[in-house]
Amino acid sequence: DIQMTQSPSSLSASVGDRVTITCRASQSISDYLNWYQQKPGKAPKVVIYAASSLQSGVPSRFSGSGSGTDFTLTISSLQPDDFAIYYCQQSFDSPYTFGQGTKLEIK
Amino acid sequence: QITLKESGPTLVKPTQTLTLTCSFSGFSLSTSGVGVGWIRQPPGKALEWLAVIYWDDDKRYSPSLKSRVTITKDTSRNQVVLTMTNMDPVDTGTYYCAHSRATSGYRKRHFDYWGQGALVTVSS
Numbered sequence: 305d306i307q308m309t310q311s312p313s314s315l316s317a318s319v320g321d322r323v324t325i326t327c328r329a330s331q332s333i334s335d336y337l338n339w340y341q342q343k344p345g346k347a348p349k350v351v352i353y354a355a356s357s358l359q360s361g362v363p364s365r366f367s368g369s370g371s372g373t374d375f376t377l378t379i380s381s382l383q384p385d386d387f388a389i390y391y392c393q394q395s396f397d398s399p400y401t402f403g404q405g406t407k408l409e410i411k
Numbered sequence: 412q413i414t415l416k417e418s419g420p421t422l423v424k425p426t427q428t429l430t431l432t433c434s435f436s437g438f439s440l441s442t443s444g445v446g447v448g449w450i451r452q453p454p455g456k457a458l459e460w461l462a463v464i465y466w467d468d469d470k471r472y473s474p475s476l477k478s479r480v481t482i483t484k485d486t487s488r489n490q491v492v493l494t495m496t497n498m499d500p501v502d503t504g505t506y507y508c509a510h511s512r513a514t515s516g517y518r519k520r521h522f523d524y525w526g527q528g529a530l531v532t533v534s535s
Contacts, residue, residue, distance in 0.1 A: 305474065336518075336519055338522075340458075340522075342458075347509075347525035347527060347528055348450075348522070349525070350522060353514065353521035354514055354515065354519055354521070357514070359523065391457065391458055393458075393521075393522075395520045398471040399471070399472070400448075400471075401460060402450075402458040402460060403457070404457045405457045405458070
């Protein structure tokens with residue numbers, strides 16, 4: 305199985321901050337990497353797919369980059385609605401594993 | 412408009428078999444490239460990918476659960492069924508089904524529509 309490791313596990317930030325979350329794959333996955341946002345009691349929602357493609361309807365302050373084994377999700381200017389848990393997921397090979405999540409909290 | 416909804420028992424006893432149904436609308440599982448997957452989440456824990464089925468009846472399973480899990484589709488009824496045998500309390504959690512969309516060929520995929528989730532508790 306391909307292991308996905310996110311860092312940090314939790315992060316405190318303020319509205320307006322620029323935030324970066326990292327995801328590392330245990331082997332090269334090209335750009336087969338997705339990012340999901342999950343709020344309490346809700347289903348996850350895709351924000352970035354194929355490493356850098358912004359999902360329709362997602363604000364442009366979200367961006368993704370990376371290829372191979374190292375990937376980042378960046379939120380350029382945090383808004384109150386962005387505080388949530390973020391998961392990366394690889395779609396390179398089955399099982400299509402998720403990372404352990406990064407909890408983004410308000411400072 | 413794509414929607415998915417999970418249904419099934421909220422409580423199962425240890426050793427029993429869980430059957431969950433994902434009923435969907437807004438797409439057809441007979442359309443090339445389409446897939447439906449199952450993902451679960453224990454309370455307070457991370458997402459865990461379980462299985463996926465594609466339009467051509469190709470199926471993939473999590474190796475750790477492969478001996479216990481079966482995924483099937485009923486294209487005419489717009490349903491996907493997940494069966495998990497020998498349930499244990501560690502299987503307690505919210506089970507989601509989701510639409511798998513392909514981009515740039517059929518291999519590069521993401522889940523773009525999700526059901527609301529079904530909470531399943533395993534307890535005697």
